[in-house]
Structure formats: C-alpha cells, structure tokens
Amino acid sequence: MSAVCEHLDEIREVSPSGTGCVECLAAGRSDWVHLRVCQLCGHVGCCDNSPGKHATAHNHATGHPIIRSFEPGEGWYYCYPDDLMFELEDAPPAPTHP
Secondary structure: OOOOOOOHHHOOOOOOOOOOOHHHHHOOOOOOOOEEEEOOOOOEEEOOOOOOOHHHHHHHHHOOOEEEEOOOOOOOEEEOOOOEEEOOOOOOOOOOOO
C-alpha cells in the first residue's frame, strides 16, 4: 500500500452518471448500501458492502483508479491501485445525490 496516491492527476470534475448505481438500476434493483462516483468518467456504482459491488467492478473493467463517496456529507476519495483512502484540501465540491 502506498502512503501517497500516485493517481491524483486522473481526478476530474465529473458529472455523476445518475442518482443511483447504473448497473443496479438497469437490473431493476435499488438495494445498494452506499454509492461511489468514478473520478475519471462520472460512473455511479454501489460500494463493496452492496450486493453488486459495481464501483469496484467498474474499476476492474476500465482501470479507472479513483472513486469518491457519493453520500451526503462525505467527500473522501479512494484509490484502488494504491489501496488508499484520502481527502483533498482543495477538492472540488463533492457531488451529491437526492
């Protein structure tokens, strides 16, 4: 595990792909626990505590390294390759869902 995220240059100011997990909604489900937003493309996926684990599946399929919490009041990031959770002092406002 790295002490510093080496993928910060891949964080973009993204628009979330929707208000819920893309794959769960497409399957007619809404039983996710928490949502995450890919910081490279805006894909919204469910967390690893959710049945689908679609945020991690998106990382495996695309190699996009960083997600951000899509939960109200949370603004932390997670880098998959560096296995590192972090916050950024000058981060853009966290995206939120209704």
